[in-house]
Structures are given as C-alpha cells and as structure tokens.
Amino acid sequence: MVNETETFGIDPAAGHPERVLALGYAAPAVRHGIASLFALDATLAKLAMGTRDPMVAQLRLTWWHEALAALPSGDPPAQPILRAMAAAGADGAALAQMEIGWERLLAAPDDAALSAFGEERGILFCEAARLAGAPDDATTAGRGWALADLARLTVDPALSSRAASLALPLLAQASAQRWSRAGRFLGALVHVARADLAEEQAVGAPARVLRLAWHRLSGR
Known part of the structure; x- marks a missing residue:
C-alpha cells in the first residue's frame, strides 16, 4: 500500500495496518482501482473532519463533487485519484453521493443525518x-x-457512541453472510470494523490477523 500512498498522495488504508491486509485481498486486476476508491474516501474524510473552517471544507468538498459527477463526460483533471478511477471504469455520479454524506458532518448531524451519511x-x-x-x-x-x-475517527464522544450504535447491527448482518471470493476484501473490512468497535484487542494482535486469514480462506 506504500506505492498506492505515493501515487495518490494519501493512504487508501487510512493508516490502519489491518486495512492494508484486507484491501490486499482484492484481485490483482482490480486492486489499483479499488485503492483509488478508498483513497477518495480518505481524502473526503480529511477535508470534512480535518479542515477547521467549515466554509473552506465546503468549497473543497464541492470541487470533488463536481469532478466526480463529470468523470464519465471526458478527461478527468490531472489528479491521480480521479485518473485511476476513470481508468478503472468507476461510476463518478454514484461516488459523488459520498461527498454529500461527508458534507452532512459539517453541521451537528442528528440520527437521521447519520443514517443518511x-x-x-x-x-x-x-x-x-x-x-x-x-x-x-x-x-x-x-x-x-x-x-x-x-465512530473511530471522530473526537466527539457522543457522536462516536451514536455512530457505533447504528453500525453494530449492520456489521453483524454483513458478517453473517458468506462472502464470495471476489468480495472477501470487503468482508475482511467488515471484520476489522467490528474488531475496532469491540476494542478487545489491539490492532494487529495475532488473533485479529488470524481472523482475517480465516475469512480470506472461508468467506466467513
């Protein structure tokens, strides 16, 4: 994932070593395109949660929304994430909805806004x-x-608790399915998220890594 970070200017795994493992489960033919999607998410997260001035954050997020919406219509800007997504055949119009989700966090979101996010x-x-x-x-x-x-990213304890409460039943449902071989990188990310919320073991603990390895083999 180091090369991907150099390519995109941001870590698609958002500094989480177990996500590096999980994203590595994607098939080699699609791995770079998948990494570009997660680099996009990491970029939007940084803008929404790491920009002090909400107006500045809004302007920067809007740029990304417009660039994503225009992705199918011609050559993307000379921006490595957009270029990689275009080459992979990503649906820019669909991905532009992600920006709307992140934009909801610029104001204090209620539970309805959190669900929409x-x-x-x-x-x-x-x-x-x-x-x-x-x-x-x-x-x-x-x-x-x-x-x-x-819930992991925010420094607001109340927001973290609310987000975790909404996430837990969804993650339980998602992890109950047997994931296809093609989708096991996503299933692995689900297991990583559940382990993060449980906070029972440190990231990178042997039991957590073995759980991911078992999922890669079994889809469970």
Whole structure:
C-alpha cells in the first residue's frame, strides 16, 4: 500500500495496518482501482473532519463533487485519484453521493443525518463490489463500515457512541453472510470494523490477523 500512498498522495488504508491486509485481498486486476476508491474516501474524510473552517471544507468538498459527477463526460483533471478511477471504469455520479454524506458532518448531524451519511458514504462498498465483480450484499456492509469508521475517527464522544450504535447491527448482518471470493476484501473490512468497535484487542494482535486469514480462506 506504500506505492498506492505515493501515487495518490494519501493512504487508501487510512493508516490502519489491518486495512492494508484486507484491501490486499482484492484481485490483482482490480486492486489499483479499488485503492483509488478508498483513497477518495480518505481524502473526503480529511477535508470534512480535518479542515477547521467549515466554509473552506465546503468549497473543497464541492470541487470533488463536481469532478466526480463529470468523470464519465471526458478527461478527468490531472489528479491521480480521479485518473485511476476513470481508468478503472468507476461510476463518478454514484461516488459523488459520498461527498454529500461527508458534507452532512459539517453541521451537528442528528440520527437521521447519520443514517443518511452511512448510506451515502457506504456507496464506496457498492462501487468497490461492482468493480470487483462481487455479488455480495455490499449495501449493508458499506453502511455499517461507514458508521463504524466514523465512530473511530471522530473526537466527539457522543457522536462516536451514536455512530457505533447504528453500525453494530449492520456489521453483524454483513458478517453473517458468506462472502464470495471476489468480495472477501470487503468482508475482511467488515471484520476489522467490528474488531475496532469491540476494542478487545489491539490492532494487529495475532488473533485479529488470524481472523482475517480465516475469512480470506472461508468467506466467513
């Protein structure tokens, strides 16, 4: 994933070593395109949660929305994430909805806005599954992962707790299915998110890594 970070200017795994493993489960032919989708998400997250001025964040997020919406219409800007997504055949119009989700966090989101955020950011999983040719239920998985990761990212304890409560049943449902070989990188991300929320073992603990290895073999 180091090379991907150099290519995109941001780590698609968002600094999480177990996500590096999980994303590595994607088939080699689609791995770079998948990484570009997660680099997009990491970029939007940084803008929404790491920009002090909400107006500046809004302007930067809007640029990404417009660039994504225009992706199918011609050559993308000379931006490596957009170029990689275009080469992979990503659906820019669908991915533009992710920006709307992140934009909801610029104001204090109520539970309805949080649920909408999960659906919109969760499009990341749906598009990744489409590019990978995976037939799995990526919608529920994406919603749960989006909310669980927000619970991990935010410094607001109340928001973290609310996001985690919404995420837990979705992640339980997503992890109950047997994932196809093509979709096991997404299933692995679901297991990582559940382990993060449980906080029972440190990231990279042997039991967590072995759980991912078992999922790669079994789809469970």
